[in-house]
Amino acid sequence: MALKQISSNKCFGGLQKVFEHDSVELNCKMKFAIYLPPKAETGKCPALYWLSGLTCTEQNFISKSGYHQAASEHGLVVIAPDTSPRGCNIKGEDESWDFGTGAGFYVDATEHPWKTNYRMYSYVTEELPQLINANFPVDPQRMSIFGHSMGGHGALICALKNPGKYKAYDATHLVKSFPGSQLDILIDQGKDDQFLSDGQLLPDNFIAACAEKKTPVVFRLQEGYDHSYYFIATFITDHIRHHAKYLNA
Amino acid sequence: MTSAPRGAARGTSQRDLEEDADELVHLYGLEDDDELGDEFADETMPRIEVSEYPAAEQRDWRLSGEAAEAEDLGFGGWGSEGQCQDLREAYRYAHGRASEEYECYVIPEEEDEEEAPDVFCATCKLPLRALEKVLEEHKGHEVTPLSKALESAKDEIHKNMCRLEKQIIEMENFACHLEEVFITVEENFGRQEQNFESHYNEILETLAQKYEEKILALGEKKKEKLEALYGQLVSCGENLDTCKELMETVEEICHEEKVDFIKDAVAMADRLRKFLETKTDVELAAQPALEDQTLDFSDVEQLLGSINTIPAPSAPVINPQAPSSATGSSVRVCWSLFSDDTVESYQLSYRPVRDGSPGTDHTESTVTVKETYCSVANLEPNTQYEFRVTAQNRAGLSPASERAVYMTAPSPPVIKSKEVRSCEEAALIRWESGNLNPVDSYTVELTQAEAPGAAGVTESVVGVPTCEALVQLQPRQSYAIYVRALNVGGPSARSEPATVHTTGSYFRLDEQTCHPWLAISEDGLTAVRSERKAPTREPPPRSTRFSRCVAVMGNLIPVRGRHYWEVEVDERSDYTVGVASEDVPKQEDLGANRLSWCMRHTWAAPRHKYEFLHNKTTPDIRITVPPKKIGILLDYENSTLSFFNVDISQHLYTFSCQLPQFVHPCLSLEKPGRLKIHNGIPVPKHVALY
Numbered sequence: 032m033a034l035k036q037i038s039s040n041k042c043f044g045g046l047q048k049v050f051e052h053d054s055v056e057l058n059c060k061m062k063f064a065i066y067l068p069p070k071a072e073t074g075k076c077p078a079l080y081w082l083s084g085l086t087c088t089e090q091n092f093i094s095k096s097g098y099h100q101a102a103s104e105h106g107l108v109v110i111a112p113d114t115s116p117r118g119c120n121i122k123g124e125d126e127s128w129d130f131g132t133g134a135g136f137y138v139d140a141t142e143h144p145w146k147t148n149y150r151m152y153s154y155v156t157e158e159l160p161q162l163i164n165a166n167f168p169v170d171p172q173r174m175s176i177f178g179h180s181m182g183g184h185g186a187l188i189c190a191l192k193n194p195g196k197y198k199a200y201d202a203t204h205l206v207k208s209f210p211g212s213q214l215d216i217l218i219d220q221g222k223d224d225q226f227l228s229d230g231q232l233l234p235d236n237f238i239a240a241c242a243e244k245k246t247p248v249v250f251r252l253q254e255g256y257d258h259s260y261y262f263i264a265t266f267i268t269d270h271i272r273h274h275a276k277y278l279n280a
Numbered sequence: 281m282t283s284a285p286r287g288a289a290r291g292t293s294q295r296d297l298e299e300d301a302d303e304l305v306h307l308y309g310l311e312d313d314d315e316l317g318d319e320f321a322d323e324t325m326p327r328i329e330v331s332e333y334p335a336a337e338q339r340d341w342r343l344s345g346e347a348a349e350a351e352d353l354g355f356g357g358w359g360s361e362g363q364c365q366d367l368r369e370a371y372r373y374a375h376g377r378a379s380e381e382y383e384c385y386v387i388p389e390e391e392d393e394e395e396a397p398d399v400f401c402a403t404c405k406l407p408l409r410a411l412e413k414v415l416e417e418h419k420g421h422e423v424t425p426l427s428k429a430l431e432s433a434k435d436e437i438h439k440n441m442c443r444l445e446k447q448i449i450e451m452e453n454f455a456c457h458l459e460e461v462f463i464t465v466e467e468n469f470g471r472q473e474q475n476f477e478s479h480y481n482e483i484l485e486t487l488a489q490k491y492e493e494k495i496l497a498l499g500e501k502k503k504e505k506l507e508a509l510y511g512q513l514v515s516c517g518e519n520l521d522t523c524k525e526l527m528e529t530v531e532e533i534c535h536e537e538k539v540d541f542i543k544d545a546v547a548m549a550d551r552l553r554k555f556l557e558t559k560t561d562v563e564l565a566a567q568p569a570l571e572d573q574t575l576d577f578s579d580v581e582q583l584l585g586s587i588n589t590i591p592a593p594s595a596p597v598i599n600p601q602a603p604s605s606a607t608g609s610s611v612r613v614c615w616s617l618f619s620d621d622t623v624e625s626y627q628l629s630y631r632p633v634r635d636g637s638p639g640t641d642h643t644e645s646t647v648t649v650k651e652t653y654c655s656v657a658n659l660e661p662n663t664q665y666e667f668r669v670t671a672q673n674r675a676g677l678s679p680a681s682e683r684a685v686y687m688t689a690p691s692p693p694v695i696k697s698k699e700v701r702s703c704e705e706a707a708l709i710r711w712e713s714g715n716l717n718p719v720d721s722y723t724v725e726l727t728q729a730e731a732p733g734a735a736g737v738t739e740s741v742v743g744v745p746t747c748e749a750l751v752q753l754q755p756r757q758s759y760a761i762y763v764r765a766l767n768v769g770g771p772s773a774r775s776e777p778a779t780v781h782t783t784g785s786y787f788r789l790d791e792q793t794c795h796p797w798l799a800i801s802e803d804g805l806t807a808v809r810s811e812r813k814a815p816t817r818e819p820p821p822r823s824t825r826f827s828r829c830v831a832v833m834g835n836l837i838p839v840r841g842r843h844y845w846e847v848e849v850d851e852r853s854d855y856t857v858g859v860a861s862e863d864v865p866k867q868e869d870l871g872a873n874r875l876s877w878c879m880r881h882t883w884a885a886p887r888h889k890y891e892f893l894h895n896k897t898t899p900d901i902r903i904t905v906p907p908k909k910i911g912i913l914l915d916y917e918n919s920t921l922s923f924f925n926v927d928i929s930q931h932l933y934t935f936s937c938q939l940p941q942f943v944h945p946c947l948s949l950e951k952p953g954r955l956k957i958h959n960g961i962p963v964p965k966h967v968a969l970y
Contacts, residue, residue, distance in 0.1 A: 215930055247904060247925070248904040249901065254899070
């Protein structure tokens, strides 16, 4: 599959690039961002997938989170895909901010007219990793996933639905029936996040399910922090280190 | 070619030699032999040539002349210039020196270059052309190639040079020695002369004295006698005068008238009678002969005798104690005699130096030895003894030397092995002095105990003033650490070793800090709070013990590195683990102040609550899997304190804490339960990331 490089910037000794390709799953052109640390010049590195939240593209994470330094130090390739298929011209896809464009929710749609294009789960768990493994110096055996907001949810479900695929992972039901091997989940939640106060986020349920299933989780409620990229930027280093612990082991 | 400059070193040594030789010659009035110096010079010179010989290509300044010659002649048939040079050298050796100095080379004969010799006849010791060999002269003689002959000739000369060099050195040494002997003889003579002179003078004086005395005595005697006799003479004269007078009176009377005659005659008869009755002493008052007087020369005899007798020796001088010459039970006492006296033996007396209380028994012991040193054993360690020594010979005892104080080395200290604390880079050792009285300092010795009995390098830390030391070590090794006590007498024997492993950090819980309801195990690693209630009598509140929370502190080595340890906990108990500084308020709970940081677990079935407390605040953290073993990483460099679930390698929480002072591990049990510490664990990989 042909990859077209859109941009490349040197950052903390590595390279932050953006590529475009024709996606089979999503039937459209898709962009993704990829950071290659200095270590990638001389050998294969583990791959860490970041899933962004609602309304984001591949740009938000790489511009605002300040993750490059930690990724460079730990020698991780970080891939940040877009949050949904673009330019598919499906009726109604731009009507609301939390449904359709920019709101793939990392699931495969089952109904028409969405099911042709909205297959973000398959894209993230199948097509994209294959593309990355074939074109970049990554170790296919060492892969990890994390995300924010809708992406956090995406990360949890991807990990829980694919036991053993992701080495370290950052959702409630899946946990309850998760049969698989060792998980170690780190969750940061801003206390001043309005989605939390609105009741849209239900961490307690997830925690309780994990406690019951003895799935190791450390959940940190961060005083004064909200939902924004400022919150992400504050704790991204801890999370990258959390993943590096397993990816570099 | 004239003499050219030699190498500087060689030149000076040769000149020194000549000077020394001259000195000796003049000093001892020996025959001048100028040849002596020159021969030395000649013999040493060729050495230079020998050593430079192998480098045939090398253009030596001395050879430059000949080399030019060789070039000029340019005899093609004979090959390289080097070869020509070799041949010329050969000439030199084979044909001998033409003058006193080897540099001046004179070719005795000019030979046709094209017929230069190439072999050497060993029998005739001549170089020949190969063709000549077949001549009658040399038939049957042993012939060797010229180069080989050159080599062996060179070798021989070289050997001889070496022998001559050695001889030079020997002679020089001997000359020095002779000088010394000369001086010693002078000194000895001087001493003997002085000694004899004084003795002799003493004798002369005594004799002169005796002479005077005798003469005086004789004079006295003569005077006495003469006086006595003179007295007698005087009385004789008087007697005679009286007789004469009486006679005259009697005659006068006889010529008187009858009446007057009768009167005077009677009176005269009386007078005469009386006079004649008195005895006249006609015995000699003094004998003419002077009695024999034997003089008493016994003291002179004694003096004469003592010229030949050996005097009693002079007092020896006792040396001060040589440093580090004593052991815990013996000292080595040395002394010297600064005179020529004959000594048969020495008597060394000693007794311990006490504080001067009069009642103590000053038992003095004495040892007799023949040498000027003595090792005195069976002494008390770390004690001062007073020594003095006298020398003895046939004539008697010398006066005693001054008193010197020697001290035995101390007893070895005893390391408090239960109080050893260590980490990857250092260990803190404490010990007991092992001596009643103070010592000067301590020495700590460490060896890496890689293989027992292997000769490892021993590192020493000297001059330790107190009974504790913090020593720097290498990580991931095993060490045996010893301590010695040191005083003026020397070091004690080694203490029993303490073994230290520099993997991870080692510490023990300190009973001094422990709340009365906690029991600490013998090894200092387990704390137990039993169901039993407190004893009825509360012990008095001491500042070192926790009084409010049932806690205890450990003693971590005060080194600002990374320390890691693990605490085994019971999922269902309420406990607190973390660190606190030494002066944390003991009447407060752990984590309730700025001097402590800890993780607290409270179990209210079925929920596990976790808090990370410092200054009474905690973040909001949920943990789904309760840890059974908590790993704690204290990192002074990054100023962090981190907690981990060891079994699943899960990071729980990290404090950022300013740690200007040292902190120690602490733990408490809010309900009955048990906490066990695991030590000496290297920092696990997953922990190292934090």
